Amino acid sequence: MRSVIVKVILDNDDFSLGEVPTSFVLKHETIPAIMAVLTAIAPRFSGLPVEEYKDKIAGLRKEYFNMSMTISGFEMALFRAWLKCKKVSEHQYWGGKLRRLETDITIPFITKVPPLEKWIRYILKKDFKTYKLKVSGDVKADLQILSRVYRLLQDSLEHFTVRIDGNQGYTPKTFLEMIKLIEKNKFKIELFEQPLPKNDYTGLKYIKHRSPVPIILDETVFCSRDLQMVIDQDLADGVNIKFAKSGIAESEKMIRMAKQNNLKLMIGCMTETMVGLSAGIYCAAGSGKFDYVDLDGVYFLHHRDVYDRIRIDGPEFVIEK
Numbered sequence: 001m002r003s004v005i006v007k008v009i010l011d012n013d014d015f016s017l018g019e020v021p022t023s024f025v026l027k028h029e030t031i032p033a034i035m036a037v038l039t040a041i042a043p044r045f046s047g048l049p050v051e052e053y054k055d056k057i058a059g060l061r062k063e064y065f066n067m068s069m070t071i072s073g074f075e076m077a078l079f080r081a082w083l084k085c086k087k088v089s090e091h092q093y094w095g096g097k098l099r100r101l102e103t104d105i106t107i108p109f110i111t112k113v114p115p116l117e118k119w120i121r122y123i124l125k126k127d128f129k130t131y132k133l134k135v136s137g138d139v140k141a142d143l144q145i146l147s148r149v150y151r152l153l154q155d156s157l158e159h160f161t162v163r164i165d166g167n168q169g170y171t172p173k174t175f176l177e178m179i180k181l182i183e184k185n186k187f188k189i190e191l192f193e194q195p196l197p198k199n200d201y202t203g204l205k206y207i208k209h210r211s212p213v214p215i216i217l218d219e220t221v222f223c224s225r226d227l228q229m230v231i232d233q234d235l236a237d238g239v240n241i242k243f244a245k246s247g248i249a250e251s252e253k254m255i256r257m258a259k260q261n262n263l264k265l266m267i268g269c270m271t272e273t274m275v276g277l278s279a280g281i282y283c284a285a286g287s288g289k290f291d292y293v294d295l296d297g298v299y300f301l302h303h304r305d306v307y308d309r310i311r312i313d314g315p316e317f318v319i320e321k
Contacts, residue, residue: 001022004034010085015081018078021276061196099247102317104296109134129157129161166196193266216266237263
């Protein structure tokens with residue numbers, strides 16, 4: 001994984017950080033492309049009162065509409081600089097409700113048994129209880145890996161929760177076929193994330209009303225306008241909000257919209273260091289509004305167990321006072 005770290009320096013020499021990750025989902029946001037945009041927009045903020053950053057970010061989102069992660073990482077650094085000027089912590093800003101936050105852990109789509117078992121043994125030692133399995137859209141292969149994962153977890157745990165991430169791999173037909181096989185095998189699945197291609201609105205509406213498993217959308221929703229469309233067309237049971245793709249202001253707006261419309265809320269991440277991941281941790285813990293927490297990116301990286309006011313304790317993030 002590769003990221004760009006954004007540093008915003010205030011005139012008192014205090015500074016704040018944001019992160020722009022890269023992702024196979026947004027292949028055009030390469031390191032050179034990210035750096036080109038940051039180099040172009042940074043001079044516009046030189047000498048600007050930090051309180052004015054919000055309006056300018058809104059303008060940049062329109063100007064660079066296809067560089068959502070780049071603008072989001074830049075916004076994150078500015079947001080944190082603004083909080084420093086107000087002398088408010090991120091945890092307090094979001095409400096300061098929870099001190100402990102438990103995340104799930106991802107099980108990648110691995111068809112080879114030895115590396116799959118090795119990863120599961122590793123995460124079992126970390127005491128995870130909730131697992132998100134990535135699948136491919138190939139019903140036969142997906143059922144095979146789901147069955148294997150279920151057996152491995154049952155051998156070690158009395159209680160556990162399984163979520164599935166479809167990664168846009170299914171069609172409405174293959175999705176419903178997979179659901180029938182899940183029911184036949186009596187696998188308990190908490191949610192199914194983004195089973196269809198992000199723009200298959202007709203298909204999403206079709207399966208939403210036929211699936212016994214809640215449908216949570218990720219790639220379909222990047223901004224509040226996308227979420228409003230999902231609400232208006234009744235396409236899903238919930239939405240996965242990621243600060244890396246949507247930024248601070250849009251994510252905050254989407255949280256309010258989801259709650260007002262009785263949608264389930266999931267908070268997710270790209271593959272980020274704690275610079276970026278901490279934004280989601282502070283929001284989810286501070287607000288206490290999320291039904292599902294998927295902030296596991298740091299577990300795939302070499303990392304320390306303390307960052308800022310966050311301590312990593314197995315599958316939990318602990319916010320220190």
